[in-house]
Amino acid sequence: MDASSSPPLTAQSTVAVELAGITKRFPGVVANHDIHLTVRKGTVHALVGENGAGKSTLMKILYGMQKPDEGTIQIDGEQVSFSSPADAIARGIGMVHQHFMLADNLTVLENVVLGSEKLHGIGGGARKRIKEISDRYGLGIRPDVLVEDLGVADRQRVEILKVLFRGARTLILDEPTAVLVPQEVDALFDNLRELKSEGLSVIFISHKLGEVLSVADDITVIRRGTTVGTAIPSQTTPRQLAELMVGSELPTPETAESTVTDRSVVEVRNLTVYARGAVSMGTEEEPSAEGLTEFAPAGAVKKVLDDVSFTIHAGEVMGIAGVEGNGQTELIDALIGTKHADSGSIAFLGEDITPWPTRKRRESGVGYIPEDRHRQGLLLESPLWENRILGHVTEKPNAKGFWLNPKGAQADTRRIVEEYDVRTPGIDVTAASLSGGNQQKLIVGREMSHDPKFLIAAHPTRGVDVGAQAQIWDRIREARREGLAVLLISADLDELIGLSDTLRVIYDGRLVADADPASITPEELGSAMTGAASGHLEHEETAPEGDDNAGPEDEAR
Structure with missing residues (x-):
């Protein structure tokens, strides 16, 4: 591992992209300072660094979304200057964002050609080109399927095909494995190898160091806005890479002791x-046992949650594994109160809270780390101290009686910033100005500050670096020891x-x-998530139907 030099290049023609001396300043902060990045043709080049290190800013510069204050960009040996993403696309740069940019109500074909109708038309020519690209790179794309009917992995392949359709020769993939199960990650890496074999280049941004080392040909590490080194995967360990990224060893989510109570x-x-x-609350003539009807409401088309039962005890973390879109979001909504149950019941500390509004649940001790921090966790254009109030408007220190207490909220925001290492110039900057990981630490700090009895943690470390991961895991483990009950939903199977x-x-x-978390492997869990197994999962084998260890929900089936 080298902390200064770049990978050896045999000739200038082997270089797809070269960034030299890139510097980008914003008011009060230098996002990039003298960054150097050399991407060889036909390789996967990983870009790693902690949250706020400057990776996103650098890629926005390469994709034409922002202009650098200093430095140069060379594509295929020729110096270029981009004023917009259209300029970057014209020079063969394509970007697949972490949050997919697809219209659910359109077909794959319509999504792919949208904005690029002049390339291959919108009919037979486009369909033929999509099939050619799909077959060539093993993407398995069906042009006439509605995007809303696709799983996460298929949507990602559509995004990749979309940039290839526009002629991209260098692809930027931002956290491409964040929402994939192990089998889907393997399939994506197979796709990347196909792209490499055709001479395309991939810039792979990720926080999952094991994946980086398995798929990358070269690695560039960014820390505090500048390049601090390069690495060759075959000569590097995850620990060495973590130390280069954040100056500390790779954290582990493992919990040694059990704190589960009865x-x-x-x-x-x-x-x-x-x-x-519409949610029906029963009729005068025929109310149900819980005051909820047992029949499907008018207009209902599908059960997104079907007869789900479970218990979480004080000091227990119950993990829910599943491919996204299998009912996790609806389960969270029902528990926090943003969606009402059509039947069934939810009890919290022995009290039926099924009819309770969200605010009453929150005030009673339900904490919530949402799955989408931008849509559900933050007001991006509001200052940090106002975001600290969200979800806890009526509670101290945000309120005094019936009145808001801005000074109390501001003082507590400063405490959270310090305790949770939220890297920010101050509490008056907007949430949008923070990196994703620092936004996440602010949310976790906000929720843990109210000593919840029950925490809904949906993807609590998605898109955060190894240092922030360790901090969030420590906070959850610490609260668990004090009797916190946690529902953990995550796409990170190791977590x-x-x-x-x-x-x-x-x-x-x-x-x-x-x-059993003590014996199951990520691969076995990933297989069960695809519907390949049921009942109680044993290491190396699946228990037969009717196994004594199957839960009551399993037996009911």
């Missing part, structure tokens, strides 16, 4: 939620296995399997 905090019984339709005391698998709205 005191139940959350009891969910026969919870059912439909995709559409799920390491932090959880109990593990359940959700598939098509049902809890179909359970597993």
Whole structure:
């Protein structure tokens, strides 16, 4: 591993992209300072660094979204200057963002040609070109399928095909494996190898160091806005890479001791939620046992949660594993109160909270780390201290009686910034000005500051660096020791296995399997997530149907 030099190049023609001396300043902060990056043709070049290190800014510069204050960009040996993404696309640069940019109500073909109708038309020519690209790189794309019917991995392949359709020769992939199960990650890496074999280059941004070392040909590390070194995967360990990134060794989510008690905090019984339709609270003539009707509401088309039951005890982390879109979001909504149950019940500390509004649940001790921090966790254009108030408007230190207490909120925001290492010039800057990982640390700090009895943690470390990961894991473990009950939903299977005391698998709205975190492997868990297994999962084998260890939900099926 070298902390200064770049990979050896045999000739200038082997270089696809070269960034030299890139510097970008914003008011009060230098995002990039004298960054150097050399990407060889036909390689996967990983770009790693902690949150706020400047990776996103650098890629926005390469993609024409921002102009550098200093430095040069060379594409295929020729110096260029981009004023917009259209300029970058014209020179063969394509970017697949972490948050996909697809229209759900359009077909794959319509999404791919949108904005590029002049290239191959919008009919037969475009369909033929899509099929050619799909076959050439093993993407398996079906042009006439609606995007809303695709899983996460298929959507990602559509995004990759979209940039290839526009003629990209260098692809920027931002956190491409964040929402994929192990089998889907393997398939993506196969796709990347196909791209490499055709002479294309890939810039791979990731926080998952094991994946970086398995797929990359070269690695560039950025720390505090500047390049601090390069590495060759075959000569580097995850620990060395972590130390180069953040100056500390690679953290692990593993929890050594059990803190599970026999005191139940959350009891969910026969919870059912439909995709559409008004929530019916029963009729005078025929109320249900819980005051909820047992029939499908008018307009409902599908059960997105189907007869889900579980109990979480004080000091217990229950992990839910599943491919996104199998009912996790609806489960979270039902628990926090933003969506009402169509049937079933939710009890919290022995009290039925099924009809309670969200605010009452929050005031009673339900914490919430949302799955999408931008849409559900923050007001991006508001200052940090106002974001500290969100979800806790009526509680101290944000309120005095019926009145808001801005000074109390501001003082507590400063405490959170210090305790949770939120890297920011101050509490008056907007949430949008923080990196994703620092936004996440602010949210975690906000939720843990109210001593919740039950924490819904949805992807708590998605898109954060190894240093921030360790801090968030430590906070969850610490609160767990003090009796916190946690529902953990994550696409990071190592995180799920390491932090959880109990593990359940959700598939098509049902809890179909359970597993022992002490023995299950990520590969076995990933297989169950695709619907390939049910009942109680054992290491190296799946328990037969009717196994004594199957839960009551399994037996009911």
